[in-house]
Amino acid sequence: MVGGGPDSGIGETHRIAMRIDNKCELIAGAFSRSREKSLVVAKELRIAGERIYDNYRSMAAAESKREDKIDAVCVVTPTDHHYEVAKTFLEAGIHVICDKPLCVSLSEAKELLSLADKSGLIVCLTHNYTGYAMVRQAAKMVRNGDLGEIKAVHVEHASGWASKLQEDEKKNEPSWRMNPTRLGDASLLLDLGTHAHHLARFVTGLDVTQVVGELSTIVPGRAIKDNGHGLLRFENEARGTMWISMAAAGNEQGIRIRVYGDRGSLEWFHEDPFHLRFCSVNGPAQIFAQGTDCVSDEARRWTRGGLGHPEGYFEAFANLYSELADVIGAKGTGRDALGFPVALDGAKGLAFVEAFLRSYRSGGTWTNVEAIQ
Amino acid sequence: MVGGGPDSGIGETHRIAMRIDNKCELIAGAFSRSREKSLVVAKELRIAGERIYDNYRSMAAAESKREDKIDAVCVVTPTDHHYEVAKTFLEAGIHVICDKPLCVSLSEAKELLSLADKSGLIVCLTHNYTGYAMVRQAAKMVRNGDLGEIKAVHVEHASGWASKLQEDEKKNEPSWRMNPTRLGDASLLLDLGTHAHHLARFVTGLDVTQVVGELSTIVPGRAIKDNGHGLLRFENEARGTMWISMAAAGNEQGIRIRVYGDRGSLEWFHEDPFHLRFCSVNGPAQIFAQGTDCVSDEARRWTRGGLGHPEGYFEAFANLYSELADVIGAKGTGRDALGFPVALDGAKGLAFVEAFLRSYRSGGTWTNVEAIQ
Amino acid sequence: MVGGGPDSGIGETHRIAMRIDNKCELIAGAFSRSREKSLVVAKELRIAGERIYDNYRSMAAAESKREDKIDAVCVVTPTDHHYEVAKTFLEAGIHVICDKPLCVSLSEAKELLSLADKSGLIVCLTHNYTGYAMVRQAAKMVRNGDLGEIKAVHVEHASGWASKLQEDEKKNEPSWRMNPTRLGDASLLLDLGTHAHHLARFVTGLDVTQVVGELSTIVPGRAIKDNGHGLLRFENEARGTMWISMAAAGNEQGIRIRVYGDRGSLEWFHEDPFHLRFCSVNGPAQIFAQGTDCVSDEARRWTRGGLGHPEGYFEAFANLYSELADVIGAKGTGRDALGFPVALDGAKGLAFVEAFLRSYRSGGTWTNVEAIQ
């Protein structure tokens, strides 16, 4: 693991996800630039000191030479370091698990995609919300044709986590997410926009081809854009909207997707992640529950407990790790894996982010999203 | 009443709304072009035959001369006849209650607005969804400042009523709503878009100043647009989205508004119209219920039953009639009435419809909504 | 109408219910013991002074002699006067609409039942909650066998309306509902217990045969029991529970019924009265919405608006009046009417109330409910 030091929330999330199904073991790390901090984490995790590295470069170099080397590295640094870390490990012949987004520009993303393709190495991108069993059920029902032809898609990742000015913003020392000179106006799109974009693609199986983008700032005193709306066009002519926000007062994570076809519709909402609402044109509405007999085999495979035992955020995350471990164990590659997002998805995400920004900056016109293959 | 013959749903709706609070009496009508059909309705309603007219012109002419003339006429004809009927009665010195939308073009709307202003007569426009007590509560909370400055607005009227091809469409004899040569692509905007636009304005107290419009057709074989998405900008720089549809499979009426400010947010959903969700940035979420002690005086005034006795569609409609009767009884005018939408609201609605269409037809660019005063 | 003076909520509720469908006209009344107050109501309702009576006796006497006499009287006095008023009008040959409960003792109820049977007159008892379309849908699904054999029933009428000490209680002048010397400990059972009992019988089609009753007082300082729990046995060996309360803090009306069979279950909750949840053993859960194509003909018949237009408390009440008007218009009798509760239902309710009280007073043992035929 690179990143994930003592104060990192996302590092611990990845570690919990690894442990849940016991298919992955964390055996080496460069958790922090401070060796001292790294060792604090190592001790907690019972990792031998010799596998703790001062930085990702020495880790890649050393691990790639060991006989008992790591199968994959987990990258949980701030977003703007993903590219260099991922690239270094891919070049060292090590699979990469990368927290989303893949990187901060489409050109970086294309390079990583190309490296992954050439090397046959896996880049697993943890768009964890598509790890929920009922999101799998949704994707399955769309592919089954239960909704008919998809016509309208509404996707939201409108979180309330930053609906008040953060402590670091008040002190004029904004953290990387809020810093206008680090990710700038792209921050929201990189952080939440790529989640929303991936969720829409994953459930519908359709790429977004055009976008009108709009950004604004909700919280007074904030230096970056914390709110965005988009109009979407999909490859099959379906239309849609996107709402992303970090400042939606009173929201929890606010991830919601609603898909309407000419035969039916479905809705999944992250505040109730183990149910899925489906309604055909003929009604009545149906509520599918995780773990019941009426969900698809795939959704059942991603469920540990039986009927009515809710699984949450960590299990959704663990589902990605579980799939990844199976693929690596079977010596497969990630290019065509259905089970988890890969570099291709990451590159499509960056193409979307850049198109959205271009549209916004050009005054809000329909803008093409670059096709990635 | 003009229109509202034996097969009219909306006519009976208005009549129920009149009766609920017993402040209005229906005493004259031109319910149908067929006198026979008109008399069927008259008999049911115990209206004297001498007050049944062959058409709206004769009705306006005759009634305006009677000493016991009607106070107001209720116009429930197809939308494209509203203008001529409303104009005729205004010119005859009679108040007008008009089902929405006011008419089919902004120029017609301006003319009616001008007539109303000059004459001092009331034009009450029955945007009935703003008649719900909890929509009043929402509007009150926004004005109280409970949400802080309004920053994002999401409004939807995405109904499933026409998510299958209608009988008349199959026969190539589409009714006026579905007929490409009557209202055409504006039909959806006139029918549902004006509702959504009014709801957003009513709750936030803000006018929409710019729009990006997008239209599409969900149901195969349909000759008109049955689905639309918009991006909105409001006068105070708030942003928003609109979704309107008559073909959202599995939806009921699908009217929902969510308003986010920098201090809190609220959500009202027509499938549960007697509750309102509010959440401040400090939480927890609060659910206000119609008829409880914690709602505003205004919301309580629009409630007949006590705690926990749900009121619905007809009571919301009746609230508008009740307000109107009070205003007419008090010899007030409708221009400044807070209690019900008036010609000014109708004209603003038409300005929005035309801007949305212009935006769509010009390829989806930000388009100014004409300001109406 | 007898009762329903200027301060009466329930009187106005009945009057709204009459007006909604325009099948009933209110033409005479003894609204109050004070003629002055009666005339206030009469004026509002445009009722001729000659049809306003000083008391129910003179009204029954005078009306029964008129050629244009009332078809039916509506009794909305305090509960402990229902018996004498209903009896008087039945003896005068006039149909009776009686607010629930029918009366305050089983012996009174039997007498009224006997009078109704002998005379062929209708006693329509306004257990209004069974007037909701989706309660009709529930009853229909049970009778269709969608739930299999009924095995468990949970019914609640746990309102929060009196969860604080009322003004009159504080002054030691409790109103009739709270007065220990008027209805006493039976008050809650008469007021809300009969509603819950009727709802359970109506939906399941099963009589309650045995009960264990328990009563308590929630609000400090209250002189009567304001809370009750019961265990139920039904005629087919199904089991169940009942919760009734006037002091369930934070509840609205709190009317809920859940029925479980060996093939499926359903739930209806009065805070969302136009939806019904059904789930078969094979799932998924289904949500039936009022006004959609998938509800039964009977539920559709009790619906005025189209898809997604919520109807509420007043429409449910109006449904009973509408049925009654049809029956009277067709010169039918109320004994076998399916459309509204009758004297037989009232008598069964009183038998239940008395069994519940006997069980409670005897220390909480299984107690037989007298069978009424």
Next chain:
Amino acid sequence: MVGGGPDSGIGETHRIAMRIDNKCELIAGAFSRSREKSLVVAKELRIAGERIYDNYRSMAAAESKREDKIDAVCVVTPTDHHYEVAKTFLEAGIHVICDKPLCVSLSEAKELLSLADKSGLIVCLTHNYTGYAMVRQAAKMVRNGDLGEIKAVHVEHASGWASKLQEDEKKNEPSWRMNPTRLGDASLLLDLGTHAHHLARFVTGLDVTQVVGELSTIVPGRAIKDNGHGLLRFENEARGTMWISMAAAGNEQGIRIRVYGDRGSLEWFHEDPFHLRFCSVNGPAQIFAQGTDCVSDEARRWTRGGLGHPEGYFEAFANLYSELADVIGAKGTGRDALGFPVALDGAKGLAFVEAFLRSYRSGGTWTNVEAIQ
């Protein structure tokens, strides 16, 4: 771990719970009576073969002599073996984590309680549903006095897991839960009744002192009781009801608790476990969400993710293990631990089960629950 072989669901659940927070390591086991099966599990878990035992007796004997002995044993056998296994390990000086219920009779329970008290060893009983953060929040709010004096409690564990005849029942080879000669009519009470009883005690802080019990069978052909209803009296004179079922068609786990005091009420429902509804007599209702600023410190301490990241069944289970590890690490004892249920809670559960059965068998009368100290 004793039990938890290859087919055991509950064994894997405990193991996931141990891993999530990484405070416990599973290092020895007697997973099955078949050594072969035990070794299958051991291999998956990377446990050395020397720590795999043929049965719990040899495990207790061997482990108690090792210097690196286990701190605690986890007992996940069928319920009727809990007593002998727990007793053996307590006598060997090893802490016990026991899946619920503690054992199958009050006399066994008292013996284990006495052993625990004398030895100072911990018996942690995994009533996992009280491990949810929002159940902690509920308990905290009750103790804060937010509800005033508790007056009515409704608790349910009405699962649908066995709403169809199970495969083994059809073959006349019922598993231990369904076997009339193993746990018999007590099975449902032991399995789900103890959960409901503990949840009610945990949230309210009140013991149940009297019960009326009723049992029945929903699924045709089943040899045991699969459904039960109870009336409850609590030590402070609060009243309540209990519903337990394994055959509630269409339910998920069906765990719900509603508590009403004279100042407010709360509701927690396991199908939405990271929200808690609270309503004071003054309203409006409030929805507390896990991970927000407005929940108590204790509820926050039991939450891993931030705002709006749902935690579920496994995290609730893990919370108990986390607390236990802290107590054992700190050399505390379990007698007074607030963080997890202990032998005393288990004994109170058995006292309740036996009282419920006595009440049912004596025809349904109020029956005292033996007080345990």
